[in-house]
Amino acid sequence: MPVPLAGAPLVPPIKVVVVADAAALGGIGPSQAVTAALQRATDALADAGYEIVDESTPGFTRAFELWFEMFIPEFRRFSQHDSERDGDEGFRTALRFLLENAPDRGVDAHLRALAERTRLMREWNIFLAHTPLVLTPVCTALPYAPGFDVESAQRTMQTWRESATMMAVPVLGLPAMAVPTGTAEGLPMGVQIIGPRFREDLLLAAAEAIEARVPRLTPIDPVW
Numbered sequence: 001m002p003v004p005l006a007g008a009p010l011v012p013p014i015k016v017v018v019v020a021d022a023a024a025l026g027g028i029g030p031s032q033a034v035t036a037a038l039q040r041a042t043d044a045l046a047d048a049g050y051e052i053v054d055e056s057t058p059g060f061t062r063a064f065e066l067w068f069e070m071f072i073p074e075f076r077r078f079s080q081h082d083s084e085r086d087g088d089e090g091f092r093t094a095l096r097f098l099l100e101n102a103p104d105r106g107v108d109a110h111l112r113a114l115a116e117r118t119r120l121m122r123e124w125n126i127f128l129a130h131t132p133l134v135l136t137p138v139c140t141a142l143p144y145a146p147g148f149d150v151e152s153a154q155r156t157m158q159t160w161r162e163s164a165t166m167m168a169v170p171v172l173g174l175p176a177m178a179v180p181t182g183t184a185e186g187l188p189m190g191v192q193i194i195g196p197r198f199r200e201d202l203l204l205a206a207a208e209a210i211e212a213r214v215p216r217l218t219p220i221d222p223v224w
Contacts, residue, residue, distance in 0.1 A: 005201065007199050007201055010132065013049055013050055014051065014132060014202070015133065016053065016135055017054075017133070017135070018038060018134075019057055019134055019136040020038055020136065023061065024057065024059035024061060025140060025165065026060065026064045026162070027161050028141075028161045028162050034137050034140055037189040037191050038137065040182065041179065041191040042135060044210045044213035045135070045206060045209055048209035050206070055131055057124075057127055058127055060169075061164065062120060063117070063167070063169075063172050064171075066113050066120070067171050069102075069109060069112075070171065072102040073107075074110075076104065080099075090149075094149040097155075097156035098156060101156060117171055120172060124172050132196050133194070133206055136191070137165065137192060138163075138165065139162050139163045140162045140163075144159070165194075169192075169194060174195065175194070175195055175197065175198075177204070177207050178192050179210050180216075181210065183217070193210075
């Protein structure tokens with residue numbers, strides 16, 4: 001895209017809103033460890049001169065749901081056969097659980113999802129025009145143990161909801177960046193910063209401000 005590396009400078013202080021409410025995050029709120037990581041990042045940004053504001057965002061839940069309504073119908077039509085043929089047993093099990101959570105609703109539902117996506121993108125673009133940075137979890141739970149995705153269809157949907165922003169952000173077409181904040185229970189922790197389209201420079205600056213004020217995770221322990 002013909003977009004400059006650095007966008008137009010914003011008049012400080014740059015506003016940041018923290019999204020941690022379960023209703024905005026796919027129905028599952030942050031765990032105690034993730035809440036602590038968000039607070040650490042919030043404090044770091046405030047110390048760096050950012051303005052932490054209490055505002056209502058459009059949320060990520062509906063965009064998360066649209067990921068399933070948009071992607072799964074296309075996957076069923078164009079990729080499911082090849083995936084089942086080429087995947088191993090674990091992959092096929094995880095795929096089956098995913099599809100059980102996303103029933104086929106037909107072409108009309110798919111088209112409506114595409115239209116609703118446009119509305120949500122507009123709402124978020126309007127919001128980010130006055131509050132350009134959003135701080136939120138990458139996942140509302142601690143990092144998962146191996147095998148979490150082949151336990152059951154119910155556990156699979158819980159995992160997706162805990163990771164709702166991972167689907168919502170690409171649906172919305174917004175840039176996002178994961179930033180480490182330290183460790184919890186021996187596991188690496190981090191948060192996510194989301195910003196306006198083509199303003200990765202704002203994300204990089206905010207990430208730098210957080211990283212300068214939290215414990216570093218290097219050197220990385222190979223067990224991770």
